[in-house]
Amino acid sequence: MSEELAIKIENLEKTYPGRTAKEKIRALDGISLEVKRGEIFGFLGPNGAGKTTTIHTLMNFIFPTAGKAEIFGLPVTDPESRRRIGFLPELFNFDKFLKGKKLLEYMGSLAGLDRETVHSRGKEILGFLDLKQGFERKVKTFSKGMTQKMGLAQALLTDPDLLILDEPTSGMDPIAKARIKDFFLKLKDQGKTIFLSSHILSDVQKTADRVAIINQGRLIRVDTMEHLLKRPDETEIVFSLNPDRATKFETTWQLESMGENTYRASVYGKEKKARLIAELSGSGADIISLKPRSMELEEIFMQLVENGSEAD
Numbered sequence: 358m359s360e361e362l363a364i365k366i367e368n369l370e371k372t373y374p375g376r377t378a379k380e381k382i383r384a385l386d387g388i389s390l391e392v393k394r395g396e397i398f399g400f401l402g403p404n405g406a407g408k409t410t411t412i413h414t415l416m417n418f419i420f421p422t423a424g425k426a427e428i429f430g431l432p433v434t435d436p437e438s439r440r441r442i443g444f445l446p447e448l449f450n451f452d453k454f455l456k457g458k459k460l461l462e463y464m465g466s467l468a469g470l471d472r473e474t475v476h477s478r479g480k481e482i483l484g485f486l487d488l489k490q491g492f493e494r495k496v497k498t499f500s501k502g503m504t505q506k507m508g509l510a511q512a513l514l515t516d517p518d519l520l521i522l523d524e525p526t527s528g529m530d531p532i533a534k535a536r537i538k539d540f541f542l543k544l545k546d547q548g549k550t551i552f553l554s555s556h557i558l559s560d561v562q563k564t565a566d567r568v569a570i571i572n573q574g575r576l577i578r579v580d581t582m583e584h585l586l587k588r589p590d591e592t593e594i595v596f597s598l599n600p601d602r603a604t605k606f607e608t609t610w611q612l613e614s615m616g617e618n619t620y621r622a623s624v625y626g627k628e629k630k631a632r633l634i635a636e637l638s639g640s641g642a643d644i645i646s647l648k649p650r651s652m653e654l655e656e657i658f659m660q661l662v663e664n665g666s667e668a669d
Contacts, residue, residue: 443517453497501528
């Protein structure tokens, strides 16, 4: 391949027994996708869509009914494929009577790290996550957000090339989420790959290079974030104009005031765009910006899931 892939999934299927011998529950229905090395990849879907089933297959916790998956070119059944992974499950429990450092020591020992390395790297990570006090505190004293940070710290402990994270910012406050977002971008700059499953779509929108949307076990869209959010037929025009002259535009073009004699209008199609620009020019308006209108990821997500669109 021309570019090394961090994750490759081909025609992945997973069925479970139903209530009767003949009934089958199809959790995954032929999913195929590729995650490039060094990108942040959002993996989205409603509850029960198959996200966790896919992640558990990648971690070799469960076996697919059909299809295959690879991590850095190795089959997920090969233990070597997991040496370069840091994993944070959606639901996890730590021994509540352990202090943070003992927990990290234990997790680090499973990965073959010595205590000195664990302490050095653990303190560095917890410091960045604003959880320095967690090193000497017992887990039972942690809040939900603090426990989540500790979970993220153990995933990062081995300095993995690939992070597989299921709801990593669950329970965190806005300040913590912002720090995590910056941290993810920093890791990307270091060449790390992040496979990010989350219901907090605003976080994914701010960090992901590409996203896959899954529903009812089927992949309905894979796209770059930039392309996914753009609406090429709709143009957003921002301009400044004397309020007295702007009045005639308000009803016809549904202007949105942005303050200080500045307005925004959205138009569909090339003809309407050209007509509005001509009218604005004739009225003495100064056009500040002209660009395709973008949508929020949540809006796109709802449309795709409700309409049941298939992947491009």
